[in-house]
Amino acid sequence: xAYNQLLDFIDNLDTTVHRHLVMFYEEPEYAKLVQxxxxxxxxxxxxxxxxxxxxxxxxxxxxxxxIAYGIDVDEYDKRGLLHLCVKKxxxxxxxxxxxxxxxxxxxxxxxxxRYNDHKQQRQQQQKQQQHPLMPxxxxxxxxxxxRSLPEGGSNSNSGPQKRTAxxxxxxQIERFLNDEMVGTFSGVWLCPYQLDxxxxxxxxxxxxxxxKNHDAVLFMPKLSNGIALNLKDDAL
Amino acid sequence: MIGTDRxxxxxxxxxxxxxxxxxxxxxxxxxxSRGIAxxxxxxxxxxxxxRQTIEMLQKKGFDAVQYINRGVLTVLDNASAYAMANTQxxxxxxxxxxxxxxxxxxxxxxxxxxxxIGTPKLFLDTNNIDKLIVYERQIGRRFNIPLExxxxxxxxxxxxxxxxxxxxxxxxxxxxIYQGGIYLQWQPSMILTIIxxxxxxxxxxxxxxxxxxxxxxxxxxxxxxxxxxxxxxxxMLRGVxxxxxxxxxxxxxxxxxxxxxxxRNARKGEG
Numbered sequence: 263x264a265y266n267q268l269l270d271f272i273d274n275l276d277t278t279v280h281r282h283l284v285m286f287y288e289e290p291e292y293a294k295l296v297q298x299x300x301x302x303x304x305x306x307x308x309x310x311x312x313x314x315x316x317x318x319x320x321x322x323x324x325x326x327x328x329i330a331y332g333i334d335v336d337e338y339d340k341r342g343l344l345h346l347c348v349k350k351x352x353x354x355x356x357x358x359x360x361x362x363x364x365x366x367x368x369x370x371x372x373x374x375x376r377y378n379d380h381k382q383q384r385q386q387q388q389k390q391q392q393h394p395l396m397p398x399x400x401x402x403x404x405x406x407x408x409r410s411l412p413e414g415g416s417n418s419n420s421g422p423q424k425r426t427a428x429x430x431x432x433x434q435i436e437r438f439l440n441d442e443m444v445g446t447f448s449g450v451w452l453c454p455y456q457l458d459x460x461x462x463x464x465x466x467x468x469x470x471x472x473x474k475n476h477d478a479v480l481f482m483p484k485l486s487n488g489i490a491l492n493l494k495d496d497a498l
Numbered sequence: 499m500i501g502t503d504r505x506x507x508x509x510x511x512x513x514x515x516x517x518x519x520x521x522x523x524x525x526x527x528x529x530x531s532r533g534i535a536x537x538x539x540x541x542x543x544x545x546x547x548x549r550q551t552i553e554m555l556q557k558k559g560f561d562a563v564q565y566i567n568r569g570v571l572t573v574l575d576n577a578s579a580y581a582m583a584n585t586q587x588x589x590x591x592x593x594x595x596x597x598x599x600x601x602x603x604x605x606x607x608x609x610x611x612x613x614x615i616g617t618p619k620l621f622l623d624t625n626n627i628d629k630l631i632v633y634e635r636q637i638g639r640r641f642n643i644p645l646e647x648x649x650x651x652x653x654x655x656x657x658x659x660x661x662x663x664x665x666x667x668x669x670x671x672x673x674x675i676y677q678g679g680i681y682l683q684w685q686p687s688m689i690l691t692i693i694x695x696x697x698x699x700x701x702x703x704x705x706x707x708x709x710x711x712x713x714x715x716x717x718x719x720x721x722x723x724x725x726x727x728x729x730x731x732x733x734m735l736r737g738v739x740x741x742x743x744x745x746x747x748x749x750x751x752x753x754x755x756x757x758x759x760x761x762r763n764a765r766k767g768e769g
Contacts, residue, residue, distance in 0.1 A: 461704060481708045484704075489701050489705045493712075
C-alpha cells in the first residue's frame with residue numbers, strides 16, 4: 263500500500279504546533295473518513311471532541327458514519343468526550359464568537375457532569391481549594407459559517423447576497439479562530455471546505471486569506487490520498 | 499535538447515553511470531573513441547588502476563596502447579590527477595594544474611582540442627563535497643579554449659548528494675551526456691517537470707501543483723527559484739512536510755538520477 267502522508271500527519275498531529283487546520287476536499291466520502299480518523303485519534307488521546315453538523319439529518323448520518331468507523335459513540339457521549347452539535351449559522355462575527363464560546367462552555371460542563379471520575383476529582387480539588395481541574399483539550403471539526411464559499415464556491419446554493427455575507431464574515435471568523443479561540447482554548451480545530459476543483463481555487467485571494475489563517479492545510483483532490491502541509495511561519 | 503554526434507563543444511558536461519552494469523565502460527569507450535575520431539587528445543582520469551582501464555579498452559577492440567604511445571591518450575589515476583597532498587583539492591590550484599596539463603598534452607599530441615574525462619570519487623571518498631561544489635562551479639559551464647570537460651558520477655553516489663547539491667551540479671554543467679553521444683542541455687522547466695512527476699508519484703496525482711501553488715501563496719516562492727535557489731526550496735519542503743520531507747526529496751533525487759543515467763534510453767527500451 264502506498265504511503266499516505268496525509269493520514270500520517272493526522273495520526274501524528276502535534277496539537278501544540280498545529281491548532282487550526284483547514285481541509286480542502288473534492289470527495290465528501292473520503293473527507294468524512296479522514297474527519298472520522300481525526301476525531302477517533304482525539305478520542306483515543308482523551309480529548310473532548312466536537313463535530314459540528316449542518317442539520318438534524320446530517321447529525322443522524324454522521325452518527326451512523328462514526329459507528330461504522332468503529333467509534334463507540336454512546337460510550338464517548340456518556341463520558342462527555344464526544345459532542346455532535348448542529349451548526350447555527352451566525353449572522354455576524356460577534357454572534358459567531360458567542361456561539362463558539364457557548365459550545366465550549368457547554369461541552370466543558372457536559373464533560374465534568376458526565377464523566378464521574380473527573381466530577382469527583384473536581385469536587386475534591388474545589389474542597390481542598392486547589393486549582394480547579396482543567397477540562398481536556400478540545401478537538402473539533404466543522405464550519406460555523408454558511409456553506410456557500412466566496413467567489414462562488416462549488417457548494418454555493420445560496421443567492422449572491424448570502425455569498426457576499428459569507429465572503430465578508432469568513433476571513434474574520436478564520437482570523438478569530440486562529441488568533442483568539444485556538445489561543446484561549448487548548449486544542450485543535452479542523453475547518454473543512456468542499457470544492458469541486460481545488461486547483462482552480464488556488465489562484466483566488468480568499469484561498470490565500472484562508473491559508474494564511476491556518477497552521478496547516480489538508481488538500482484532498484480526487485484520485486489522490488492528499489497532502490498535509492505545515493503553514494506555520496517557522497516552516498522556513 | 500541539443501543533439502550532436504561529436505564532442506569538443508568547449509563545454510563542461512557530466513554523465514551518470516551505474517556500477518551495476520557496464521555503462522561506465524561503455525561511456526569511457528564511446529567518449530574516448532569519439533573524441534579521438536574527432537581529432538582531439540584525451541585525458542582520462544580513472545577511479546581504479548589505469549592499467550585495468552587500458553586493458554578494458556583493448557579488450558573491447560580499442561587500441562588504447564597505440565594512442566597512449568602517440569601522446570593522444572593519457573590515462574591517469576585519481577591520486578596523480580588531483581595530487582591531493584599538493585593541491586588540498588583547492589579549486590584554484592586544481593584548475594591551474596589542469597590548464598598546465600592540457601597545454602602539455604596539446605603540444606605533445608599535436609591536437610587542438612582536448613577532452614578531459616574526470617571523476618569526483620576522490621572528493622567524495624575524502625568527504626570533501628564542499629570542495630567539489632566549489633571546484634565544479636569554478637570550472638564554469640563554457641570555455642574559451644577547445645576543451646570538453648566531462649565529469650563522470652556514479653549513480654548511487656549522485657542520488658545521495660541531496661536535492662540542493664544535485665540541482666547545483668546540474669546548474670554548473672552545460673550538458674549531460676547519454677549513450678550514443680547524445681548531449682542534453684538542461685532547462686529549468688525540465689527539472690521542474692521531474693520534480694512535479696516525482697511529487698505526484700510519491701503523494702498522488704495533482705499534489706505537486708497544490709504544493710507549488712501553496713508555496714507561492716504563503717511564502718511567495720516562485721517555481722523558477724527551485725532551480726536558482728535549490729537550498730531555499732529544500733528548506734521549504736522540509737518546512738511544509740516536516741519529517742516526511744525526506745520521502746519526497748528521496749523520490750525527487752531518485753527520479754532525477756534515473757533521468758540522468760548515461761544508458762537511460764537503453765533502460766527505457768528494456769522497460
